[in-house]
Amino acid sequence: MIALTLTEIAAAVNGELHLHGTDSAETVVSGVVDTDSRTMEPGAVFVAKPGETTDGHLFVGTAVEAGAVLALVERVVDEPVTQIVVPDVVLAIADLAREVVARVRAAGDLKIVGITGSNGKTTTKNMLATILRPEGETVAPKGSYNNAVGAPLTMLRVTHETRYLVCEFGADAPGQIGRLAGLVSPDVGVVLMVGMAHAGGFGGLDGTVREKSELVRAVRPGGIAVLNADDHRVAGMAPIADERQLEVRWFGESERADVRSGSLEVTATGTHTTVTIEGRELPLHLRVLGGHHIKNALAAITAAGALSIAPETAIERLETMELAERWRMQVLTQSPIRIINDAYNASPDAVAAALRTLAQITGPDERMVAVLGAMSELGEHSVEEHQKIGLLAVRLRIPRIVVVGQEARALYLAAVAEGSWSDEAVFFESADEAFEYLKTELRPGDSVLVKSSNAAGLRFLGDRLGESFS
Template sequence: MIPVSLSWIAEKVEGTLNTKSVEELQIKGVSTDTRTLQPGDLFIALVGPDHNAHDHLFRALEKGAAAIIVSRPVDCPLPLILVDDTKAALGKLGAAVKQQVNPKTVGITGSSGKTTVKEMVASILSVRGKVLCTKGNYNNDIGVPLTLLRLEKQHEYAVIELGANHLGEIAYTTNLVKPDVATIVNAAASHLEGFGSLFGVARAKSEIFKGLSTNGTAILNSDSQFYSFWEGKTSHLNCLTFSPESGHGDYHAEDIAMGMDGCAEFELVCPTGRAAIRLSIPGTHNVGNALLAAALSMTVGANLEQVQLGLFNMREVSGRLNVKQLSNQIRLLDDTYNANVASVNAAIDLLATFSGNRIFVFGDMAELGEKARYYHEQVGEYAKSKGITSVYSLGVLSQFASDVFKQNGFHFDNKEALVAMLNKNVAYEQQDISILVKGSRSSKMELVVKAIEESPVGKFERRREGIAC
């Protein structure tokens, strides 16, 4: 965070500083959690449905907080700024720091793929200069302002991911971020309990364009069923399109070829020319993500050579469709970060490209509302249509996917039983084996990945050859 004075902070959050003697006290960090608070930080006491940080002010004092922001008078020896709403103050402060640093800013939302696109854009722009991007799941109404508060003077670019589970959340965060260019990767069945319907998802995602100025640029998915709706929301803006499927967008791909590692090579076609692209992360769906990343990056100054280099050098994102070669014969596709119908189908598409025995290990998809059973059955039908060999399900709803496979569908109540059956069924396989593990965060499928890695599956070849393990 850039160093700012307490008086500057009080002005920006529209609060009252309780003493003039510390007006010029310099703050270099902000915390909303006493567990991670560093000495000298400003502590903002947030109030939530299940907690009230005003109850932990003396803990903040013990950890070395320099000052606090509160929404009620408190008995505390620390300098304090009194505001009406501490959450609103956090947002105002994040927006003020962003305005002060003034980096070129990219805003990204979508039902799936937004983190991958964010990482692609950050990799491309890092070829040009210093980039700040969203870490982890800091993409909500608390995480976004905390991300903005990490900005420092040397940051030339900010790549901000905006997520939501209810209407109005992205409208709020995009007005803090005020991006120069913004996009919706896609809209799919996700968080339906908060949005009500698939159209509700599309409408909520469209809020990202509210933060763009009239000279800002919107990048639209021309292949989306909601393209016309989003186009209507952006008629006053500069607009470009990307086409992950049809090849008709301003940014599209030609001559797509998949390598043995599942990574794509293709010709990127855009308004300024063409470039040969080689991706370092697997999945056909990442061609579309790369097209979008190129469009976003080039809108804020990147050129084709920087797009090539940034995409080629991009590091894999933990839990997001990482291919792990357990042995010469067995590969494990770890895509456990989160799941909705679109992202699950994309992972199935990659699994289907491999030869041999293709096993789908599936955990529940969360927050799908009253049609949850239908969406899980739909995933099962899609997997069957793509030639997947078998489904191993874990959870309640995922059983509806494995049921589609009848005798090749297996359902389990715990990961130990699932991994034991997996080991038993592949014990004497003579063909290649590819195992995809996918599910929502609440399913904790990363624990299944760990259990598979630690099981005899990874020692398959030695066991088949009769060598003791």
């Protein structure tokens, strides 16, 4: 965080300052801001966030021992540290982030990109950060820091030397993207796609469209909206951009796209395509596994272009990437058994894309094995969407479908009903049971995809398989 006095921080969060020791109202604080006491270091600010299973106020002492000099709290804690008391620490860090980013922007040339979409946010964020970092100090979220806590904490990492801030905006309730993007008013807003991810929390796809479009509404006047030309729901946000007097730049496979991809060649070592920009054709070999990531790459190239980065430069830097993020199409082993761990997030679109990738990269003498868990936050659509994935797995002729967990049982039943005979589709209650089965079932030449939502926990099953067959 940039240097601020205690008075300035208290004013930004509308909090009550309780000084300790030799601190005064003019004492300057400039350390990291975080909710995790384990990440504290000398000069840090600890945010005592209440949680579902524990309460950050219980760890203020631990944070102080690690070097925290200020605690943002909802009640005074009996610990030897200056504290600022606010009604809600989550809202307070958002207010603090707004103040910090505004000061940095006013004093320099900070450019801000916001990214949202039902799928691909984290991958696209990492791709864009890879392109931007050689240009200057770039702040981007750790992992999927895209919610009401993670997004402001990312914003608070900016300094007066920061040239680019890349924000990832997710939502699990209506209005969240508008609130988060409104904290920084991005110069560039990227909308990747609208799908069933989190649709249960928005009342269906129409609600999801409204939520994602809030990023376009939040882009600052004179800014640029980067939209997916192939997704009619995203393309339908162009009138909002026009109302806001934003420039629209398109990406995708459509002829209308400003940054367009051609045919794909998908292999176990990456995806080859040609990117057309302003009439020029540029080859792209993306080492990140999965043809569906080409669309994310197009979005990153388009956003980089909006920041005056040449497409040749963007492509050259993208080709250095080997992994989008841990647990996202992460190839743990290639031989004798290929293990792909993609079990951090799973919407219906993402699972379908991963299954198609499995089919594309598996050779004629190899066997496909899909280890599938639940897709979360689908609400009333959950059973139907799991059934669709079961049908797709069978139609892709995947000979071993391993389904884990009761929440995914509809997937297993649909696969059986579609004609997955005998032990082609199997069901296990737990990841441990599935692991014991797979230890003896897998054989050299198998290509194994592990895919589920984060809540299902199969990413750890994928790691265990990787260790066992490395």
